Ligand SMILES: Nc1ncnc2c1ncn2[C@@H]1O[C@H](COP(=O)(O)OP(=O)(O)OP(=O)(O)O)[C@@H](O)[C@H]1O
C-alpha cells in the first residue's frame with residue numbers, strides 16, 4: 001500500500017475542538033471530530049445561535065482563541081496567529097451580512113475578491129493583471145449583474161447585494177467556497193438560482209462548498225451532506241437525502257407527532 | 262385606565278416645570294450679565310451722531326490701498342492654506358491613533374483629551390505664543406493655524422474612521438488582502454468623502470480665523486485692519502472691509518460647489 005495514501009488527511013480536519021468567546025464563558029463550539037474531503041458539498045443547519053457562523057469563521061481562519069486541532073488545506077491552524085495571505089486567498093467567504101464596501105461600485109467590490117491573489121503593491125495603483133480582470137468579469141456575469149457593474153452597492157436591493165457578495169467570493173477562485181446563509185434574503189426563485197450557481201461553480205472548479213442555512217429542505221437539493229449543529233455540537237452528519245424528520249425535529253425542538261415513513 | 266391617565270398628566274406637569282426652571286435660569290443669567298457689565302445705554306443714544314460721522318468718513322472708500330489689501334489678503338489665504346495642509350498631515354496621524362476602533366484605550370483616550378485641550382485654546386493665544394517662539398511674519402501664523410485646527414480635524418478624522426463597519430474590512434482580510442490593501446480598498450472609499458468634507462469645512466474656518474492673525478504680528482491682512490482703524494483711516498478700512506467680504510463670499514461659494522459635487 002502507498003504510504004502517502006495511508007497518511008492521507010482530509011481537506012478539512014477538526015478534532016477535539018472547543019471554543020467560547022470570552023475564554024471561560026459558555027461553550028459555543030464543542031466538536032469531537034469532523035472531516036470534509038476535497039470537492040464535498042456540505043450544508044450546516046441548526047437553530048439560530050448554535051454556532052454555524054462561528055464554525056465557518058474557524059474554517060476560514062478568522063477565529064482565534066480556540067482549543068483543539070484544526071487542519072485546513074494542509075495547514076495546521078494556530079489559535080493565536082492569523083494565517084498567511086496565500087492561504088487566505090484559497091478560501092472564499094460569503095458573509096451573512098454581505099460585508100460590502102458600501103460606497104464602492106459592484107465592480108470594485110468584486111475586484112476586492114482578487115486582493116489576496118494580485119500583486120500587493122501594484123494593486124494599490126489600480127493595476128490588476130489579465131487573470132484578475134477575467135475572473136472579475138466572469139464572476140459579475142455569473143451572478144447576472146453585468147448591467148449594474150458601475151452602480152454603487154449602497155443603491156442596490158438586498159438580493160442584488162447578496163449576489164455581489166457571492167460574486168466577490170467567486171472572483172477569488174477559492175479551493176474552499178464558504179457561504180454563510182447565502183439565500184436568507186432572496187425570493188424562492190432567486191434562492192434556487194444562487195444555490196445552483198454556488199454548486200455549479202464549486203463543481204466546475206472542483207472546490208469544496210460549505211453552506212449554512214435555515215432552509216434544510218431547499219439546500220438538500222444542492223449538497224451531498226448535511227451536518228446538524230445543536231449548541232455547538234454535531235447532532236447528526238448524514239447524506240443530504242437521508243435526513244429524517246426526527247433529526248430535524250431534534251434540532252429545532254419540534255414535536256414529531258408522526259414517525260417518518 | 263385612570264392610573265395611566267394620571268401618570269401621563271403628571272409627567273406633563275414635570276416637563277412644564279423643568280422647562281420653566283431652564284427659562285428662568287437663562288433669564289437670570291442674562292440679567293446678571295447686563296447688570297454686572299454696568300452698561301450705560303445712554304451712551305448708545307448719544308453716539309448716534311458719532312456713528313454717522315464715522316460712516317461718513319468711510320465713504321468713499323480709498324481704492325489706492327487696493328493692491329496692498331489684496332496682496333495681504335492673499336497672504337492670509339496662503340497662511341490658511343499652508344496651515345490647513347500641515348494640519349491635514351498631523352490630523353491623519355493623530356486621527357488614526359485617536360480612533361477607538363484602531364488603538365487601545367490607553368492610547369486613544371489620552372489623545373482625545375489632548376485634542377479637546379487643543380480645541381480649547383483660542384487661536385489668538387496660540388498665535389502670540391508662536392510669534393514669541395519664531396518671530397514675526399507668516400510662519401508663526403501658519404504654525405498657529407496648523408496647531409489650532411488639528412484639535413478639530415483630528416477629532417473629525419477619528420470619528421470617520423470609527424464609523425467604518427468592522428465587517429467590511431474583515432471581508433477583505435478573509436480574501437487575503439494585506440494591511441495596506443485594506444486601507445486602500447476598504448477604509449479609504451468608506452471615509453474619503455467624509456474626510457474631504459471635514460477638511461473643506463475646517464479650511465473655511467481657518468480662513469476666517471486667519472484674518473485676525475495680523476493683529477499679533479502673525480502675518481496677513483489683520484495687520485492692516487489694526488493699522489487703518491487705529492489711525493482713523495476709515496476710508497482705507499472701508500476698502501479692506503469690502504475686499505474681505507468678497508473674499509469670504511468667494512470661498513463660501515467655492516466650498517458650496519465642491520460639497521455639492523461630493524456625495
Ligand atoms: N463576537 C461575539 N462575541 C460574543 N458572542 C458571540 C459573538 N458572535 C457570536 N456570539 C455568540 O455565539 C453563539 C453562536 O453564534 P453564531 O453566529 O455562530 O450562530 P449561528 O448559528 O450562525 O446563528 P444564526 O443562524 O442566527 O446566524 C451565539 O450564542 C452568539 O450570541
Ligand SMILES: [Mg+2]
Pocket residue numbers: 052053054096180
Ligand atoms: Mg450565522
